[in-house]
Amino acid sequence: MWRGSMAKSSSAGLSALGARVWNWCDERLALSSIWAIAEKKTVPLHRHTFWYFWGGISLLLFIVQAITGVLLLIYYRPGPEAYDSVRSITYDIQFGWFVRSLHSWAANLMVFAVFVHMFSVAFMKAYRRPREFGWWTGLALMGLVLVFGFSGYLLPWDELSYFATAVGLEIPRSLPGVGALIANIVQGGPEVSTVTVQRFFALHVFVLPLVFMGILGVHLALIMKHGSAVPPSEEARPERERRSIPFFPNFATQDLVMWLICFNVLCVMAFVFPWQLGKPADPLASAPEGIHPEWYFMSQFQVLKVLGEWIPGYLGEILGIGLFTLGGVLWGLLPLYDNTSQSGVRARHATWLALIALIGLLALTIWGYAGL
Amino acid sequence: MPADLTRRKLIWGGLGAAAAAYAGALGYPVYRYLADPAEEAAELAKVTEMELPEEELPAAGSATILQFGARKAILIRHDDDTMVCFSAVCTHLGCTVAYQADQDRIYCACHGGVYDPRTGQNVSGPPPRPLEEFNVERLDGKVVIRRA
Numbered sequence: 001m002w003r004g005s006m007a008k009s010s011s012a013g014l015s016a017l018g019a020r021v022w023n024w025c026d027e028r029l030a031l032s033s034i035w036a037i038a039e040k041k042t043v044p045l046h047r048h049t050f051w052y053f054w055g056g057i058s059l060l061l062f063i064v065q066a067i068t069g070v071l072l073l074i075y076y077r078p079g080p081e082a083y084d085s086v087r088s089i090t091y092d093i094q095f096g097w098f099v100r101s102l103h104s105w106a107a108n109l110m111v112f113a114v115f116v117h118m119f120s121v122a123f124m125k126a127y128r129r130p131r132e133f134g135w136w137t138g139l140a141l142m143g144l145v146l147v148f149g150f151s152g153y154l155l156p157w158d159e160l161s162y163f164a165t166a167v168g169l170e171i172p173r174s175l176p177g178v179g180a181l182i183a184n185i186v187q188g189g190p191e192v193s194t195v196t197v198q199r200f201f202a203l204h205v206f207v208l209p210l211v212f213m214g215i216l217g218v219h220l221a222l223i224m225k226h227g228s229a230v231p232p233s234e235e236a237r238p239e240r241e242r243r244s245i246p247f248f249p250n251f252a253t254q255d256l257v258m259w260l261i262c263f264n265v266l267c268v269m270a271f272v273f274p275w276q277l278g279k280p281a282d283p284l285a286s287a288p289e290g291i292h293p294e295w296y297f298m299s300q301f302q303v304l305k306v307l308g309e310w311i312p313g314y315l316g317e318i319l320g321i322g323l324f325t326l327g328g329v330l331w332g333l334l335p336l337y338d339n340t341s342q343s344g345v346r347a348r349h350a351t352w353l354a355l356i357a358l359i360g361l362l363a364l365t366i367w368g369y370a371g372l
Numbered sequence: 373m374p375a376d377l378t379r380r381k382l383i384w385g386g387l388g389a390a391a392a393a394y395a396g397a398l399g400y401p402v403y404r405y406l407a408d409p410a411e412e413a414a415e416l417a418k419v420t421e422m423e424l425p426e427e428e429l430p431a432a433g434s435a436t437i438l439q440f441g442a443r444k445a446i447l448i449r450h451d452d453d454t455m456v457c458f459s460a461v462c463t464h465l466g467c468t469v470a471y472q473a474d475q476d477r478i479y480c481a482c483h484g485g486v487y488d489p490r491t492g493q494n495v496s497g498p499p500p501r502p503l504e505e506f507n508v509e510r511l512d513g514k515v516v517i518r519r520a
Contacts, residue, residue, distance in 0.1 A: 071405060093408045095401035 435471035
């Protein structure tokens, strides 16, 4: 009977079957209520809408990192064989150079995207009530991204990664009292060695992803709950003049196009500028000339360098760390200081703080590169 | 042009084809990356001959397991000094077999398969086929093992 009707009209039969499968799943998984929520979501449309894409771009790059990271795990060996395994991935394994380049480029682009996302949120004042936890979880994620970058940089165990890590770990070491203890625990001994590689590996591939995904879940749930914030310039308009588009399918399609563009850019970068591997790390070799950290640590590097010249010794270093800590704390407290939707004095102060932070970071980074 | 080809169908078909091409362009490098060790093993599997110096031969009445290209082989030296060589991979479920001189048999411990130690013929237990036999040639100071 059922077969007969299938033969008469297979497409009608198929859609009937599809409807039955859907109903069966819907009854158990409440799919239609999720769909109902997704259908109602809208995204504000105004001349700053472009900046809404950067959170999604950061997410895309995180997904790329997770996938290419697992692929690298298949051949990477932490510890004493680290360099050899990365050399083999880069030069022997089919397309290994491409997977590794994607991972390295996506790491850099992710830091960039997260910075753009953070500053666009700051300038659009999307941190104000009730989105404070969105700001704080976002800052935590950015901190984790930087730790991801720092720990991943050591894993190839080449010359540059060795010194970058040695220098980086001098910063906690200079803290009075517990500094040396912390540094020794982190690096597993009094200096950077293959023991450190093993520890950073555990951190990089297990601890950080676990913590990151937990906080990311909260971050995304908060966006689902509160929706996209509108900037003050839009808030000033009367309600009926404000425009918005449905999240699904309109904004989601645009998001997808943005993902495609970003992913293509990433592939071209990885293909045209494949990531290189330096000489193996040699703890007895002298540091090479002009050694410097990755661009995203350049501003901190420059502050420490300049303060070290002005105020030699420990004091300069501690002052530098103190300055960055103070800046970070002020940055984190921004939503508590500038919490109303009115464009008052505090809102203007917050805008100035964001502007100073952005220009300061850019200027220090350029200054750092100029001084190499 | 087919009569029922609407613009909508054409666009969806084009998008589908583009998506498939994109997935293929991404899938191919990932496949080759994952398949690399298998490709290397396939290269090794082309090895058809290996040499073993006299001093590495097993003592009379014993056997040794050898890596022969990508697979394992068992070289048995019987009490009468004749030598035979078989694939060491049980034809039942792939365990590595052992030579038991006291019971004059090749035995697979996984499921109790038994083979004849002179011909490689499956004698009892689950193995469906005999072990593949390799040619053993004694030359001056060495033994050459060849795949037929």
